[in-house]
Amino acid sequence: MAFGYNRRVLHVDLSAERIEVENVSDEFYRTYMGGSGLIGYYLLKMMKPGIDPLGPDNVLVFAPGALTGAPLGGMCRFAVGAKSPLTNAFGQSEAGGFWGPELKRAGFDGIVIRGKASKPVYLYINDGDVSIYDAGDLWGKKTGEVQDVIRDRHKDPAIRVAQIGPGGENLVRYACITNELKHFNGRNGLGAVMGSKNLKAIAVRGKKQIPIADHKLMSEISKKFGSTVMENPLTKGLYESGTAASVLGNNAAGILPTKNFRYGEFDKAEAISAKAMNEKILVAREGCYACPVRCKRAVKSDRYGVEPRFGGPEYETLASFGSLCLIDDIEVIAKANQMCNEYTLDTISTGMTIAFAMECFEANILTEDDTDGIELSFGNGEALLAMIEKIAKREGFGDVLAEGSKRASEIIGKGSEKFALTVKGQELPMHEPRGKYSLALAYAASERGADHMVAAHDTMVASKDQYGFREIMPLGILEPESPTVFSNLKVRTFAYLSMWWSFFNAAGICDFVPVPRSSMPIKDVVDAMCAFTGWQTSAFELMKVGERALVLARMFNAREGFDVKEDALPERLFSPLEKGPLSGNSLSEEEFKEALQIYYAMMNWNERGIPTRGKLSELGLDWIAEDYGQSYSI
Amino acid sequence: MAKVIVFSGDRLTEHIVELDRAVTLGYILNKVNISREEVGFAICRSKYICLDDLVNPEDEVRIFPPLGGG
Structure with a gap:
C-alpha cells in the first residue's frame, strides 16, 4: 500500500482519444516525486527537441507533489509544465488552491497530455474514472461561467475545475491556467499550450482519503504550525495584509519596479498599498487547502463590477498594473486583475508588456495610429483596461502585444527592443535585482x-x-x-x-x-x-x-x-x-x-x-x- | 540628529534620534525600541548596512522587517 501518493499517472492522447494509466514504482516516485521533477522526466522522454510549442507534439503535464493533499498548511500546490510558447524553453508554473489535492484524492499523481483534440473538449476525472466531454458550448466563454456550467452539468458543486479562458483559446503567448477562478499557474504561457490542444478544462472530483503513514506525527506538525501563524510576524503579516504588504515595504526600500523598471520608487504607492486595499475594496481573507495562513484576498468594486469570486490582486499584480504603469487607482487594478482572471492572462507578463508599449508610446515609437486610437500613456488606467481586452481577443494592436514584449519589439522595431525587459523571452517579475543581487x-x-x-x-x-x-x-x-x-x-x-x-x-x-x-x-x-x-x-x-x-x-x-x-x-x-x-x-x-x-x-x-x-x-x-x-x- | 524611518505592519513610522557622534545601527535599534530579531535589513546612505556599521548624526536610516516576494 502506498502512503501519501497513488503510484498512478494518467496519460491522455487527445488526438487518438485514448486514456491510459501508468503504474509507477515507489522508487520512480521517490526519485522524480512531482512538480518539475515529474514534468522534466516526461518532457525529456516523450518530446523531441525543436517541436512547435503550440503544435500537437507538445506534451502538457499536470503534476502535484509528494506532499500535496497532506492535512497540513501549505501542502496544496501543483505544477503544470510543457515547452513554453513564450520562451521556447522548459515551461513550468505552480498554483495553489484545491485542484492539486483533489487530483491526488481522485487517484492520480499526475496527468500527461499529448496530441490535439479535433474539437474543443474537457476532461472529467471522478474518483479514478476518466472521460472526455465535448466543450463546444464552453469555448469562447470566460472562466466564471465555465466553472458554473461544469459543476451544474455533473451535479456536483464540489468539482474543482482547472481551465483556460479566451486568452488561452486565442493562444496569447502568456495565457495562464486558473483553478477555482482565483489560483493560477500564471507564467510561461501554459494556458496557450492547453488552448492549442483544444483542451478547455480538466474537472476533478476525488472523495477518497489519501492514506497517511503516521497520523500522530502529522497531527503534531499541523497543530504546531497552526499555533505559530498568529505569533510569528512573517505568517501574521501574510494573514493581515497578504502579499500586498510588499508594496509599501519595497517602495520604502526603493526597490518597487516603477515606470517599466526606470525607477524604484512610486510617489503614489500608498494608493495601491495593502492599507488602500483593506480600506477600499477588501471583503474577505481566503486561503488554500488546509492552510491557516489565509494570505489570499477577495475584493469588490461596484464602480468596475469586480466580484469577490475572482479573488483579489496579489503584490505582483498591484505592482505590474500599478507602479510599473504609473497607475494609482486600486479599483482599476482590481478590474484589470479580474479581467486577466476571466480571460486567463498572466498579470505579470500582461502588465510588463503594456508598460513596454507605454514606454514606446512616450518615446514616440508608437502613436495612436498604431494603438487603435488608444492613448497608451503611463498612468492611463482606461487605456490599460482597453488593451487587456484587445490582448485577450487578439484584436488590433492587441494581436501584437499578445506575442509578449520581446516578439512585439521585434515586430515594432525602431529601437523598441531596449524597452522589452525579458529573460529568455519572459518578462521580469516585480522584484528589483539592483536591490537584491x-x-x-x-x-x-x-x-x-x-x-x-x-x-x-x-x-x-x-x-x-x-x-x-x-x-x-x-x-x-x-x-x-x-x-x-x-x-x-x-x-x-x-x-x-x-x-x-x-x-x-x-x-x-x-x-x-x-x-x-x-x-x-x-x-x-x-x-x-x-x-x-x-x-x-x-x-x-x-x-x-x-x-x-x-x-x-x-x-x-x-x-x-x-x-x-x-x-x-x-x-x-x-x-x-x-x-x-x-x-x-x-x-x-x-x-x-x-x-x-x-x-x-x-x-x-x-x-x-x-x-x-x-x-x-x-x-x-x-x-x-x-x-x-x-x-x-x- | 539622525532620522530613523521604520517600516512595520504596512506603515512607515518616523523617529528622530539625537546624536553627537557616529553610532552603530545596533545602538539606533535600542533607541527606537526595535529588537534585532525584528530587523530584516536596513538602508543608509544608499546602501544596505549591518548592525555594526556606523550611522552619522546627519544620516537617514530606513529599517525593514524581512520582505519577500509573492
Whole structure:
C-alpha cells in the first residue's frame, strides 16, 4: 500500500482519444516525486527537441507533489509544465488552491497530455474514472461561467475545475491556467499550450482519503504550525495584509519596479498599498487547502463590477498594473486583475508588456495610429483596461502585444527592443535585482525565464539575528551576505536555496509556509514527508530531489540549444536605479557574469551552463548521461 | 540628529534620534525600541548596512522587517 501518493499517472492522447494509466514504482516516485521533477522526466522522454510549442507534439503535464493533499498548511500546490510558447524553453508554473489535492484524492499523481483534440473538449476525472466531454458550448466563454456550467452539468458543486479562458483559446503567448477562478499557474504561457490542444478544462472530483503513514506525527506538525501563524510576524503579516504588504515595504526600500523598471520608487504607492486595499475594496481573507495562513484576498468594486469570486490582486499584480504603469487607482487594478482572471492572462507578463508599449508610446515609437486610437500613456488606467481586452481577443494592436514584449519589439522595431525587459523571452517579475543581487542569478539562470520564485530573496536571509536566517542554517548556510554584494558566499547561498525551493516545487509545498519566508522549520518539513509517505528520508535526499528537477529542466533547454548566452539580463538592469533610498545602485555586468560562472561551477555544470556527465550520473540520470554529447550537441 | 524611518505592519513610522557622534545601527535599534530579531535589513546612505556599521548624526536610516516576494 502506498502512503501519501497513488503510484498512478494518467496519460491522455487527445488526438487518438485514448486514456491510459501508468503504474509507477515507489522508487520512480521517490526519485522524480512531482512538480518539475515529474514534468522534466516526461518532457525529456516523450518530446523531441525543436517541436512547435503550440503544435500537437507538445506534451502538457499536470503534476502535484509528494506532499500535496497532506492535512497540513501549505501542502496544496501543483505544477503544470510543457515547452513554453513564450520562451521556447522548459515551461513550468505552480498554483495553489484545491485542484492539486483533489487530483491526488481522485487517484492520480499526475496527468500527461499529448496530441490535439479535433474539437474543443474537457476532461472529467471522478474518483479514478476518466472521460472526455465535448466543450463546444464552453469555448469562447470566460472562466466564471465555465466553472458554473461544469459543476451544474455533473451535479456536483464540489468539482474543482482547472481551465483556460479566451486568452488561452486565442493562444496569447502568456495565457495562464486558473483553478477555482482565483489560483493560477500564471507564467510561461501554459494556458496557450492547453488552448492549442483544444483542451478547455480538466474537472476533478476525488472523495477518497489519501492514506497517511503516521497520523500522530502529522497531527503534531499541523497543530504546531497552526499555533505559530498568529505569533510569528512573517505568517501574521501574510494573514493581515497578504502579499500586498510588499508594496509599501519595497517602495520604502526603493526597490518597487516603477515606470517599466526606470525607477524604484512610486510617489503614489500608498494608493495601491495593502492599507488602500483593506480600506477600499477588501471583503474577505481566503486561503488554500488546509492552510491557516489565509494570505489570499477577495475584493469588490461596484464602480468596475469586480466580484469577490475572482479573488483579489496579489503584490505582483498591484505592482505590474500599478507602479510599473504609473497607475494609482486600486479599483482599476482590481478590474484589470479580474479581467486577466476571466480571460486567463498572466498579470505579470500582461502588465510588463503594456508598460513596454507605454514606454514606446512616450518615446514616440508608437502613436495612436498604431494603438487603435488608444492613448497608451503611463498612468492611463482606461487605456490599460482597453488593451487587456484587445490582448485577450487578439484584436488590433492587441494581436501584437499578445506575442509578449520581446516578439512585439521585434515586430515594432525602431529601437523598441531596449524597452522589452525579458529573460529568455519572459518578462521580469516585480522584484528589483539592483536591490537584491541573488535575483540577478535567479532571473538569468532560471530555466523558465525571469522568475522570482526560484529561491528565497536576499532580504529574507540578510542578517544573522533574523529568524529566517537562523532557521536555514541546517542547510549549511552559516553566514549572511549583504543583498547588494556578489560573493562566493552569495552564490553558494543562492545555489543551496534554489535547490531547496526546487524541492518545495516537487513536493507541492507553498513557499509561504516553510522558513525562511514563513515559520515551518526545515526539520518539520522533513518530518512531514516521513509522516505522509512513510519514507525514512532526510534533508539531504530531499535537496537532491530539488537539484535533480533543476537539472532535468536544464538538460531540456540544452537539448533545445540554450546555454550561457540565454542566461543573460536586459541592459536596463546594468544602469543605476534613478530614484529612492537605493538610487545609484546598479549591477556590474562583469561581476554578474563572474557570479554566473561561479554558480555553474558550484553546480558542476560546464562553462556553458550545461550539467556535466558526472553530475547527471550522480543524480541517477544515467539515461540522459548515455546520450550526452550525442543528442544534446554538447 | 539622525532620522530613523521604520517600516512595520504596512506603515512607515518616523523617529528622530539625537546624536553627537557616529553610532552603530545596533545602538539606533535600542533607541527606537526595535529588537534585532525584528530587523530584516536596513538602508543608509544608499546602501544596505549591518548592525555594526556606523550611522552619522546627519544620516537617514530606513529599517525593514524581512520582505519577500509573492
